[in-house]
Amino acid sequence: MSAVTVNAKINGDPVEFVCEPDETLLDVLRNRLGMTGAKEGCSTGDCGACSVTIDGRLTCSCLVLGAEVEGLNIGTIEGMANGEKLHPLQKKFLEHAALQCGVCTPGFLVAAKSLLDHNPKPTETEVRFALAGNLCRCTGYDKIVRAVMDAAAEMRRA
Amino acid sequence: MRYERPNTLQAASQLLAKEKGSAYVLAGGTDLLVRLRTGFVEPDLIVDIKRVAVTRTIAKGATGWKIGAAVTGAELGENAALKKAWPGVVEAANLIGSKQVQGRCTMTGNLCNASPAADSVPALVAAGAKAVIVGPKGRRTIPVEQVPVGPGKTSLKKGEIIESLLLPARPARSGDAYLRFIPRTEMDIAVVGVGVSLTLDAKGVVKDARVALGAVAPTVLLVPEAAKAIIGTKLDARAMDALAAACSAACKPIDDKRGTKDYRIKVAGVLAKRAARIALDRAKGSK
Numbered sequence: 001m002s003a004v005t006v007n008a009k010i011n012g013d014p015v016e017f018v019c020e021p022d023e024t025l026l027d028v029l030r031n032r033l034g035m036t037g038a039k040e041g042c043s044t045g046d047c048g049a050c051s052v053t054i055d056g057r058l059t060c061s062c063l064v065l066g067a068e069v070e071g072l073n074i075g076t077i078e079g080m081a082n083g084e085k086l087h088p089l090q091k092k093f094l095e096h097a098a099l100q101c102g103v104c105t106p107g108f109l110v111a112a113k114s115l116l117d118h119n120p121k122p123t124e125t126e127v128r129f130a131l132a133g134n135l136c137r138c139t140g141y142d143k144i145v146r147a148v149m150d151a152a153a154e155m156r157r158a
Numbered sequence: 159m160r161y162e163r164p165n166t167l168q169a170a171s172q173l174l175a176k177e178k179g180s181a182y183v184l185a186g187g188t189d190l191l192v193r194l195r196t197g198f199v200e201p202d203l204i205v206d207i208k209r210v211a212v213t214r215t216i217a218k219g220a221t222g223w224k225i226g227a228a229v230t231g232a233e234l235g236e237n238a239a240l241k242k243a244w245p246g247v248v249e250a251a252n253l254i255g256s257k258q259v260q261g262r263c264t265m266t267g268n269l270c271n272a273s274p275a276a277d278s279v280p281a282l283v284a285a286g287a288k289a290v291i292v293g294p295k296g297r298r299t300i301p302v303e304q305v306p307v308g309p310g311k312t313s314l315k316k317g318e319i320i321e322s323l324l325l326p327a328r329p330a331r332s333g334d335a336y337l338r339f340i341p342r343t344e345m346d347i348a349v350v351g352v353g354v355s356l357t358l359d360a361k362g363v364v365k366d367a368r369v370a371l372g373a374v375a376p377t378v379l380l381v382p383e384a385a386k387a388i389i390g391t392k393l394d395a396r397a398m399d400a401l402a403a404a405c406s407a408a409c410k411p412i413d414d415k416r417g418t419k420d421y422r423i424k425v426a427g428v429l430a431k432r433a434a435r436i437a438l439d440r441a442k443g444s445k
Binding site for chain 2 (some may be wrong): 044045048054059062115
């Protein structure tokens with residue numbers, strides 16, 4: 001296998017990395033770039049724990065090859081807070097106790113932010129459908145949905 | 159494994175044709191990456207076609223729509239004009255997977271994955287879609303129903319790549335719809351899927367129709383008898399019953415964990431009526 005050199009942007013910063021051609025973006029983020037926010041759950045695109053955005057579009061980083069992102073803009077959970085200042089979604093997840101073990105949380109936050117970027121005033125049904133690609137085995141989802149609805153309301157007021 | 163990202167489909171086709179080992183086309187990758195990760199396939203070569211501009215484009219011309227092979231489900235859903243012309247096709251494509259999967263998955267991939275239960279395929283078949291294929295011997299265009307030949311198998315030859323899918327322009331008073339049955343509300347694989355496309359005359363009589371069924375045979379089925387059952391009618395109760403009977407009669411399903419043969423045969427008829435009703439309402443509402 002011959003390694004591939006890739007230039008991309010992650011959370012706005014230019015990044016250069018070398019990866020194997022069959023290595024996923026998720027593995028590149030975690031193992032080569034030390035960005036362990038995106039989690040590996042299923043590796044088959046079903047659980048959403050590895051959610052990132054590519055050129056603003058939500059996707060599972062386990063379903064993308066590292067080599068594919070040449071020249072593209074990747075958004076990860078590491079880019080969500082502004083320094084020490086948490087994003088309203090992150091704050092509301094804490095307030096509503098919308099997590100227990102926390103493995104699914106980065107994926108939920110990235111997916112929820114992607115939803116609110118496109119739809120600032122979602123209904124509860126829309127939130128549930130938009131987050132159907134993220135699995136949580138702890139919370140039963142209600143607290144997550146409440147946190148997202150509350151964050152959306154707060155962001156509309158801001 | 160080698161990863162190549164050529165700038166033209168001709169170059170992509172040559173790479174695939176020359177490869178002595180196993181070679182795969184990569185567009186959205188939502189099926190291929192899963193197979194790669196689980197060891198189901200061990201490619202020697204992956205050819206990413208996303209750098210080829212035509213594969214990323216939705217174009218509307220005089221004869222209809224041209225949808226590039228790498229256009230994602232999310233992009234289809236955001237194209238208001240396409241959604242207006244072919245709501246059933248777009249809805250079907252948007253049923254595939256989650257938001258995350260929609261960000262990557264493509265109708266051409268859904269077609270080439272050749273699953274009998276592929277959601278976009280019955281809608282495409284009902285729409286009369288065609289696949290434009292680029293290969294070592296040049297270009298050819300075939301009806302989409304001729305692409306899958308069995309579960310996981312296509313009629314594409316070595317070196318051939320689907321460049322785009324063509325959807326015809328819509329005559330006045332036309333509508334289409336796709337419905338699937340799943341035991342959940344989201345993120346599931348069709349137990350049965352039905353695509354219906356129809357055009358009415360000025361009096362509201364069906365003058366043209368195509369009906370396709372998914373997940374009830376080794377490949378998606380075009381069912382001419384079902385179309386025949388509604389052409390020349392106003393989709394009254396009798397025509398609806400004839401449609402359902404024709405659909406049920408065309409099914410050649412298997413028993414599996416998602417449903418039994420008998421269940422699939424019954425549901426195919428029920429869903430066909432519901433999809434036809436939606437297509438009819440859309441045709442009446444369209445100019």
